Amino acid sequence: MNAAIPKQFLQELTRERGLLRFITAGSVDDGKSTLIGRLLFDSKGIFADQLDAMSRARHRRSTGDTIDLSLLTDGLEAEREQGITIDVAYRYFATPRRKFIIADTPGHEQYTRNMVTGASTADAIIILIDVSKVRLGDDGSVELLVQTKRHSSIAHLLQIEHVVVAVNKMDLVHYDQTVYDRVVQAYREFAQQMGVADVRTIPLSALAGDNVVIAGDRMPWYQGPTLIALLESLSVYDACHDEPLRFPVQLVARHNGHEANDFRGYMGRIEAGKVSRGDRLVVQPGGSTATVKDILILDQSLESAVVGQSVTLLLEEHLDISRGDMLASADRPANPLKTVTADVCWLSEEPLDLRRKYWLKHTTRQVTARVTTINTLLDINTQQKQPAATLQLNDIANITLNVQQPLAADAYDAIRSTGAFILIDEVTHQTVAAGMIRRDASGVENVSGC
Template identity: 50%
Template sequence: MDLLRFITCGSVDDGKSTLIGRLLYDSDSVSLDVLATLEKKRTATNSTDVDLALLTDGLKAEREQGITIDVAHKYFTTPRRKFIITDAPGHVQYTRNMVTGASNADLAIVLVDARQGVIEQTRRHTLLASLLGIQHFVLAVNKLDLVGYDEAVFERIVADYQAVAKQLKLASVVAIPLSALHGDNVVRRSKQIAWYQGPSLLEHLESVPATTDANPNEPRFQVQYVIRPQTEELPDYRGYAGRIQSGTYRAGDKVRIWPSGLETVIDTIEVNQQPVAAAVAPQGVVLRLRDDIDISRGDTIVPIAAHPAVVREFEATLCWMDERPLRAGRKLLVQHHADVVKASVTTILQKTNIETFESQGTDEAKLNDIVRVRIKTALPLVADEYRQNRVTGAFILVDDQTGATLAAGLIAATDPEYFTQEVPAETVFSI
């Protein structure tokens, strides 16, 4: 069975944790001991229903405040597919956590409270998910039971969100009316919403095409750790451990080390300390090379035919996550997976207006702003544009004094002459 990673996002109190709890509960993916605990809590509170949000809201503060603060991951399996669910916080204060959760997702479920409709946080999370390269969106209009399962309410929200989808040129959006609290259209189709003829949420999740390697023709491997045991049994062992970020690596491949540009050959590929003929993304492997070359943590090993960008200046889209505003000239660190280099934000080019999605001029980025910037690094960075490779095109900005994460970044352009982006195909919007 293949794997689908999806994230639930939207505004605070739209029912994201309850929806995930309902998916797990109705698909029989909750263990017996957890079920017993839920039933005990239900009895203690004299409630008619179990509190499904408890399946994801694990922090004490989350249970006390009734909101999601941290990112929670849940796993479940149906006869057709395996799933990894990311429950992201809806409060604007925790937007950084949502960005973290969405970075590895294949699909985004955007929840909207039927009583509230499309609001600013709905637009912000949709924009962030689209920037992060998510191709499939589900508009889940939740809490329909609180508006009498009114079809007109659903259609009005769909029309509002369709305008957002067209502005962002989303590739595919499916709208589903539901009530997570009562289980309507979550796992099984609801008799309460007879006017809706489409699939339940789970039926749709089981049918969405799984995402494959983002760029199989451009293999990437970044060294995370150099293994030198220097024992009597292995006096000359030298291995380079890391995760294959994209593509396929084979023993015998002629490769180039970046940023040095030196060439050698892959002598052996090891997986779980056993030699293999080939390995593919996202496997963790150890590469042993034919020649002794000066290779350090953060260096990139690619086949000779691959073409990574080796840059010291690039443009990027940032989601700024710090209380202190970002201004041009700020010195910080760029952490690109295992590679960390000193850098400076030389120019803030523009900011995205959350209401209109239009770009506007600005001289600073405030908390949760989405901005386009130009960054210059002290040492060469081996990377790709995010639209070409989601793994190697992502990075974070780190405070060089405190180590705090300041921003999540997506490389938009590695060529200084590049200022335009591809226009995606027309949105496919279905109900």
């Protein structure tokens, strides 16, 4: 679920100015791709050859000399021909105050799984609402689109820290403050049903550029920051070094057999905490303990390493450790789970079959799992939970499942990387569900997801 971005690039950005990952979400044709194009265009994040290619594009939807900014992220031929976003497109740009990675995600219900992929690593989400498509009743009622509610629910389940609601296409309602206030009030009431209190709102026109990078003078009643200024001010999730060590083993490294020493190293990425020479670790789920002999990165030997670094660990003891095992702090190990309760978002067009087995992929470990019970199904519109006999595409539900072998897992709100999982169809090898691990009020580790 992570974007294929070089770790060196990410580390450099984070070290220099603080990197913010954010996504655009919402319903179909709410202007997500156009908004990103406007952000890049007005912040000088587009090269001259890109502008030239966009102006000559065969499927551009603008008239005259106006540039179709949505083409900057809608790069697939099918996307340009149909005028919709299908895949997740990542773009990188910088301002004097911060660097950004944007994920442009699809709004169509059929591609909700791609939205989940983009949201899984985001620090912030921009929920776009096309003000011209919102139903405004004569009695003062406002009806938001279902996909707007679905994407908001997914962002809440993924615990994305910052939610920005961008009421787009204000030019189509003549920049009417009354319409904006009604839409914002309706969204805040829906967010309250989800349990989300911190929502930031902004009126804008991505096509005209109002309040994106430049404020303009067509909405003098709005006194808040522009979108780019708001994004520059948001805090970023900081992986804490004080968390217990979590080191999923990706590969066991051996020498080529022509050396006298018996080299055996365990390669992987530190997902949480830090590790130093002499630290006592526990191998999970087995339970054996070991001592860190050395820490290698490329051809260097380190005294210690921290979260985010990819290293090779050498141990004093000779133990049976393989890919899928977890090296954790001996005094603060992960909880071994065999029966879990889960909130999952079903991502497959094939409905859930309680008679079938699925693969559960958690960090580098893959085990067989079976869903035993569907406990409740979430109603997107009312946020109420109701009974269900099966799960269909994009359903969000609470289930109980059993795994064949124990998982060394943490609560998602404590350690994201060891709190996430996916379910895979063992026949088609397609990802059918995604989820997160949480801790309930009794202190028992439970799994939830979207």
